[in-house]
Amino acid sequence: MKIDRRSFLSFAIGGAAGTALTPLPWKLTDDMSIWSQMWPWTPVPARGAVTVVKSACTLCPGGCGINVRKVDDRVVKIEGLPDHPVNDGSLCTLGLAGAQLLYGPRRVKTPLKKVNGRFVAISWEDALAEVSEKLSDLRAKGGAHTVACISSSDRGTVAELLARFLRVFGSPNFIRMPSSQDAYEVALYLTQGVRAIPGFDVEHSDFVLSFGSGLLDGWGSPVYLFKAHSQWRDQGGKLIQVEPRLSRTAAKADQWVPINPGTEGALALGIAGVIIKESLYDEKFVNSHSSGFQEWKRLVIDGFSPEIVSKVTGVKVTVITELARSFARANRPLATGGRGKGTSPGSLKEVLAVHFLNALVGNLGQKGGSWAVPEPEYIDWPELEMEQAASTGNQQTRIDGAGSDIYTHARYLANRLPEALLTDPGYQPVQVLFISEANPAYSLPDTTAFKDAVAKIPMKVSFSSYLDETAELADLVLPNHTYLERYEDVPAPSGYPLPIISLVRPVVEPKFNSMHTGDAVIQLAKALGGSISKAFPWDSYEECLEETLGDKWESLMEQGYWVDSEYEAPGWSEAFETASEKFEFTSREISALGNYSLVKPEGDEAFFPLVLIPFDTMRLWSGYVGSPPFLIKSVEDTLLQKNEVLVEIHAATADSLGLGSGSTAVLTTPKGKARVKIRTTEGIMPGLIALPRGLGHTANDRFLAGKGVNYNRLAGPVEDGATGHDAAWGIRARLAKA
Amino acid sequence: MSTVDEQSKAASGMDEGHIPQGVEEKKQDGSSATIILFFVFGFIASLIVGWVVFPKLLYSSRPQPVEFNHLVHNEMVDEGCESCHFFREDGSYSGVPTLAQCIDCHEEVQGDSEAEEYFVTEYVQRYREVPWLVYSRQPPCVFFPHSAHVLKAGMDCVTCHGSIGESESLRPYEQNRISRYSRDIWGHNIAGISRNSWDRMKMDDCAECHQRENVNQASVQTKRGGCFVCHH
Known part of the structure; x- marks a missing residue:
């Protein structure tokens, strides 16, 4: 017997024939197809007993109720708490990503x-x-x-x-830490004589005039605002967004009024002037429950005629008068202040100008209006026994x-x-x-x-x-x-009109x-x-x-929460604790603070011809908690590409600087410089550069650090003459090709 | 040109003529027997590989971390399987018991078996959960609710799990090295032949009953069984 090539071939053919009669090929085919469904890196839900714990979210000042779903001892999902007065079952992306702050790598594990x-x-x-x-x-x-x-x-x-x-x-x-509440608290104290928290019944308003407030970008209590926005949509309410940049809020508004940055207060006074001139204000409120109206009226009519305001703000005279008329004629108009998420106090005079609009239309403490929510009073601890060192120190x-x-x-x-x-x-x-x-x-x-x-x-x-x-x-x-x-x-969730306490557990x-x-x-x-x-x-x-x-x-x-649902804002006769017991358009104290004037951004115009402004988005958080990894993943590539941040500038401004969309540039302000990518758009006033807040971390974890530029590294405070708060809304800047 | 062609044809004809006819035939006779023999070798070897060697290679086998006697436990409880494998209040199924259930009786070592002592010292006293290897676990792509089958359809445990409740020891856990499934899903018969309803738990076995019982069979996509009854 001679073994040759043919024998081997024969052996192989016999093997193949035999194999076909065994389960091997069929079983292997089946196993391999299943193997492809069982990648070891595919996350698989944990097994165990499912429980749900009612708690509250502390990640932003919004004060939402949450339902935390657990499998055994592991948190697997955070959802909104149904029936919670603030968010009623809904939750924002930050709240949804909260479990990553528990299990993620940024924790400090021991002192x-x-x-x-x-x-x-x-x-x-x-x-x-x-x-x-x-x-x-x-x-x-x-x-x-x-x-x-x-x-x-x-x-x-x-x-x-x-x-x-x-x-x-x-x-x-x-x-x-600073926020728009700082200026609002002073405004409420000066005009109404109360130490209170600003609240806005946006839910019941049918005409919201927002002076740069990012109502859908995280201002106040974000989920409450989202729900209110849906309600306006269903019931025919209107949202007017006054802002230099086409933010998400502006894009979703019924009307976007582009304005020169930092001049929002002037526009508010211009609108007030038209309302007064055309006698569109709430006469009952102004005549019986306010004081100092006549002096203030003169200031507004003389100093803030539509023509003057138009020149300052860049908003057309017709738009100013139209806004004034539709605002005053709406059933439940409401004006809001505090730029973006409201993380910066802003100028007191600007907040006052906006607040006066609410007073003019008589919405203070009314349904759909501006409220002064009493400070929570449940913390009633025993009196302090002050030693000498304590008294001297204080x-x-x-x-x-x-x-x-x-x-x-x-x-x-x-x-x-x-x-x-x-x-x-x-x-x-x-x-x-x-x-x-x-x-x-x-x-x-x-x-x-x-x-x-x-x-x-x-x-x-x-x-x-x-x-x-x-x-x-x-x-x-x-x-x-x-x-x-x-x-x-x-x-006290930010901007929420009722006294409410939620419990974190x-x-x-x-x-x-x-x-x-x-x-x-x-x-x-x-x-x-x-x-x-x-x-x-x-x-x-x-x-x-x-x-x-x-x-x-x-x-x-x-x-999971306690709410004073019986709470009703006091009537106008009892609401004001000022010297006159009325709402004060002017008073000795207010006059002493000087007239409204524009806040100038820091920097020499000759050297820094452009102005850098920040903007907020729901996908980036710039407060105590930095965006968790899920949120960073959701940041669109118009804001962040790889690790590079994009700044928005007007196409015409970009042309004049010789910068194309997608090119890299060096952004310089009096406080520092940074490399940025250019995104040209028509959705911003010329001469501005807009940078998102919430990027440029150097710490936390590798998912957040090293991405983009921190606006606060390039910006500086501008002291408000009236209060000392930071009134800055931007900073002068320069862009040069990299 | 034509002359050259003819010449070359003649030359090749002459070459063939040089090989002696008889030798060629003899060689073919001898080698065909060898060839058939090798075919048979190959055939038999592959049958042995396919039916005997392959199943041994395909599955890994390991013992359960702790010995367990279902029979003894079953005799001591009142509610049969559900005494330990119970439904939670929300209707979800607890599956394999956790230490919390064992600890009621096994806080101290009972009797003098080595396995018992090992269990109490290694797991109970150290509050470590026993990493039981579950024979009948379906893969993650399958959503299998016990409540729908036991509480709603009234099926017996035995229908799918056989007589494990009467076993005195736990057999080794065999796992498919490729698919990572338990062997019980395909079934112990490598050809996939099942005699009892608990012998296999592949998709066809689920589908057979789902079709018979008409469980959500009106899928828009497949015009037959609904995929998403069981798959995510």
Whole structure:
């Protein structure tokens, strides 16, 4: 027998024939097709018992209720809480992506201490001991007032605990991060005599005149606004957007009124002038419930005729008169102020101009109008026992100057911090700085100045759950639980017209070695002893919260929120607590602040011929919480391409600079420079450059850091003459080919 | 030109003529037997590979992490399978029990079996969930609700799971190395032949019953069975 090539062929043919009679080919085919459906990297839902926990979202000031879906102990989905008065089952993209802030890589896992410029893990015991030793040392040396705290909010128990700690310790330096509420609060106080929160019943309005408010870009309580917008659509309501750029809100509005940036207040006064001239205002309100109308009327009619206003604003005279007529003749007109998401205070005179429009049409405290929502009053803790050191400390001038002779009306002036810290002679005015739920090193204008200023503070303590830009500057990071791991009260959603409190509650056990900031404060107070310890009679934050909320606790635990649904704004005869007991168009105090004038952007026009303005979008967040990875993924390529940000400029402006769409340019402002890509559009006033807020992080996680440019690195504050708040709406800039 | 062609034809004819006719035939006879033999070799070898070697190679096999006697447990409980494999309040099915259920009785070591001691010290006392290997788990692309089958259609556990409730030990878990499925889905018979309703759980087996019972058979897409009854 000779084995040759044919034998092998025969063997193979026999093998093939035999194989066809076995299950092998059919089974392999089946297995391989199934293998292609079972890629190991395809995410598969976890198995286990499904539960849903009612809680509240703290990621923006919107105060939405949430339903958190869990499989066993794992959060898998966050949805809106049905029937919650603010968001009724809906939720925004940031809220939906919240689980990534619990499980994502930006968490601080344990207390950290900076040693030789690097963070090392330390125990809670050591970390708190270090802070309390420094504090008692400072206090003994008479430096109690050199402790400061920056917080995103001054409402709710956590912020109040921090403020109480500072007060009883002996420091007046509790500072709230800036927002359009700052200017609104002063406006409400000056005109109505009330310490209140601005609220807007947009839901029931049928004609909203928005002076740059990004009503659909995250202004106020975003989901509440989205729902209101759908309601207008169904019921024939109108939205007019006054803004230099075709924002998403402008695109969805019934009318977009392009305007020269920073002149919105002038337009509001121009519209007021037409309403007065044509006697279209609410006579009952103006005649019986207001004071100072005649003087103000003269100012408006003389100084802000449609012709003058048209020249300043770039809005045609016919448009101004048309707007005035349709606004005043609408059933329930409402004017809103605060640019974009309302993260910057803006000029008081501008806010007043907008507020006066609401007064003219008599919508104050009315359905669909502008409301002064009372400050929440449920936090009623025992009186403080003030030791000598505490009283002396609290009498010192605040580091930011708020409430001083120069800045009488301001309560907080975070924008003045860098200046105060950098120019102070001789001694260091802040020895210890606490930062809670805020990221000023990213969110305050002129971040470089803030970083330089903070570097001078000997001890910076961050309570951040995330390693953000400010936490990176800190000497100690005492990580708070995330909002899905803790209890907290969320009062007064931004811009919402009714008094409401929502309850944040732990959805899962804390994942890492974090501690509730409320508990950290209570423990610090106990360590300091004496009257400080006595001011915090609770064993834990949870005990403090339950006791504080009292009879509301049960409803909060059951429903997830408590709302004063019976609340009705007081009638015009009782609403105003001014000297005249009326709404004041002018008063001695208001007149003392000077007339309306335009806020000029910083920079020399000859050197910086263009103006850089920021804009907001729902897909990018620029407050304490930076956009989670899901949101970054959703950013459109008209804003971000790979890691490069696109700036919008008018096609004609681009032509004159010789810049084509898609080309790279260097953007320079008095504060810094950055490489940007050009996107030309017709949807912006010529001479402007628009840059989205919320990019250009250097910290947090690799999904967020290193993408685009932070507007606040290129911008700086412009002090409002009336209040000291940051009134800047942009900054002068230059674009050159890269 | 034509002359050259003719010449070359003649030359090739002459070449063929040189090979002796008889030798060629003899060689073919001898080699055809060999060829058939090799064919048979190949045929038989492939049958052995296909029916015997291939199933052994295709599946990996590992024991369950902990020994378990269904029979003993079944005798001690009141509600049969549902005592441990129960439906939650929301109608979802709890599946394989978690430590929380075992711990009621097994907080301390019971009896003197080594397996029991191992279970209590390794899992119960350390609060570690037992990573049970589930024989009948359908792949992630299938949505299989027990509630629809047991609570609504009133099917028995045995229909799909056989007599596992009477077993005294757990057989090794076999997993397909390619598809990553449990072997129970295709069935233990490599040819895919099933004698009992619990022998296989492939899509055809589901479809057979779904068609018979007319479960959402009016799909717009397929004009027959609805894909999305089971698939996401």
